[in-house]
Amino acid sequence: MALGTSTWPLVDGIERLHGPVTVVRRCLDLTELLAAARAGLGRAALVAEGAEDLTASLLEQIRLGGAVLLVLEGHDHHRLAGLGAVVVPERADPADAARLVEEAVAAAAGAPSAVGYADVVATTPEQRTPRGALRPDEQTPPGAEPAGRPGRIVAVWGPTGAPGRTTVAVNLAAELALLGEDTALVDADTYGPSVAAALGMLDEAAGLAQACRLADQGRLDGPALRRTAADVAVAGRTVRVLTGLTRQDRWPELRSGAVAAVLERSAQEFGTTVVDCGFALEADEELTLDTMAPRRHAAALTVLERADVVVAVGAADTVGVPRLIKGLPDVAAAAPGARLVVAVNKLRRSAAGRSPELGIREAWARFGSGPAVEHFVPWDPEAFDEALLAGAVLAETAAGSSARTALRLLAGRVLAGPGDAGADGPPVRGTRLGSRIGAWLRR
Structure with missing residues (x-):
């Protein structure tokens, strides 16, 4: 599933690969994306325009539909990365983007991906970052406080x-x-x-x-x-x-x-x-x-x-x-x-x-x-x-x-x-x- 016209050139390239990643819906607005996710139409959502309207509650609805969220770099990606989204680098080509989708879906399911589980970088027992995606330290905005819970x-x-x-x-x-x-x-x-x-x-x-x-x-x-x-x-x-x-x-x-x-x-x-x-x-x-x-x-x-x-x-x-x-x-x-x-x-x-x-x-x-x-x-x-x-x-x-x-x-x-x-x-x-x-x- 893809949201925003900015994703379409990348989506077109992914479709031309004829690989394991296929495009099931191109969504014009956030409402359509949420409906498709809740219906279980796809296992991943690639977002560009409309990313600024996504909240933690909406992300939870996407996850409950069995999909993971990926966001293109430059589209409010710092905030969404903090909410658990996978960031697709701005210059990623269709093959890299397809691999990130595979690895994100595999990591969410807790199963090895087609490119090999060793290529998934573990950050915590609950969260893994697909190879090629921005690392957590790259996703965190400058000046943000380090994680921890001392109180x-x-x-x-x-x-x-x-x-x-x-x-x-x-x-x-x-x-x-x-x-x-x-x-x-x-x-x-x-x-x-x-x-x-x-x-x-x-x-x-x-x-x-x-x-x-x-x-x-x-x-x-x-x-x-x-x-x-x-x-x-x-x-x-x-x-x-x-x-x-x-x-x-x-x-x-x-x-x-x-x-x-x-x-x-x-x-x-x-x-x-x-x-x-x-x-x-x-x-x-x-x-x-x-x-x-x-x-x-x-x-x-x-x-x-x-x-x-x-x-x-x-x-x-x-x-x-x-x-x-x-x-x-x-x-x-x-x-x-x-x-x-x-x-x-x-x-x-x-x-x-x-x-x-x-x-x-x-x-x-x-x-x-x-x-x-x-x-x-x-x-x-x-x-x-x-x-x-x-x-x-x-x-x-x-x-x-x-x-x-x-x-x-x-x-x-x-x-x-x-x-x-x-x-x-x-x-x-x-x-x-x-x-x-x-x-x-x-x-």
Whole structure:
């Protein structure tokens, strides 16, 4: 398949070779090319004009149709090479172009090509560059940052029922910044984005959606990410914030691939990226005939999949703790490589009895799975309300509160290694809260 009249002389030469590469469709516009690719008419697409309109999402549609993308040098090839396209040198003759097509198709299929597998240059286990195509260092624009992922991704998740995900995420990011971390805060909740409101930000721009749009276009580099993120002063430090969606119906803008690209870039730019993600982890929407349809849960699942640390937050009551216990297996399945840190929020006697911490430890020891509860955040409604009203964090409005102390300890735990967890306390039995939670879980 070929797109653009600039490809036609080269396509004519390929046809005259009468070799294994044949031309099945000459497309006049991008819509025709996508339709041909989705129909599975060809195994490779050669693009010239219209390349500037291709995005990562459109490339994924081409790949799902079983085709690889090749772009002529000089036609936005730097950007498309970053998205995984094979660049055909400007002076390639028909024989060279046909060989590149063969090798690109063979590399995508993981099989040797007709010219010999040794002629395919391996760059990573997942990507190979056909002989004669521009190498990755030639495809990268001058001044682009080298690949790498030195920073950590910290996902803050909690079950439905307002356990305090955003409160924990915002204050955790602030405490990490106060501990000297170069910190970013991302609002990836597609159901109730509220980081901007919690910080008193009046900017109506959806920072994460803008970053995803740049990533989809292959234009998200370090400077672009820093321009998109808002710098928020927190207790004398700066936290870079990618605000959430301004309307819930904009959730299709947060596609999985784009969110993953934003997280990877953020991990390259910042020491720690804290992500407030949504509660829903169901993957039922994948069981549709249209596999390219956007999924509302994709952002949360992608965040957990890419996370190095997952802070699981639950409310300290007879409803919140069972929801947390039942949701943790789904979190572990969605984030198999992450370190899980369990925190119970809103700890108070009025909802959990005279010994709320002991009651939760009893229920966890009897019914919980995975790591033990490591952190308890006391419920201090006056301190939290004052911070919310001021659009600030506890470190600014209630620096000496017990809730702020607990969140600072949580930040230290996030930075600590997996072997630095505190020891579990002695077994506890007979608390009122533990009995209520046990009865609820046995239903």
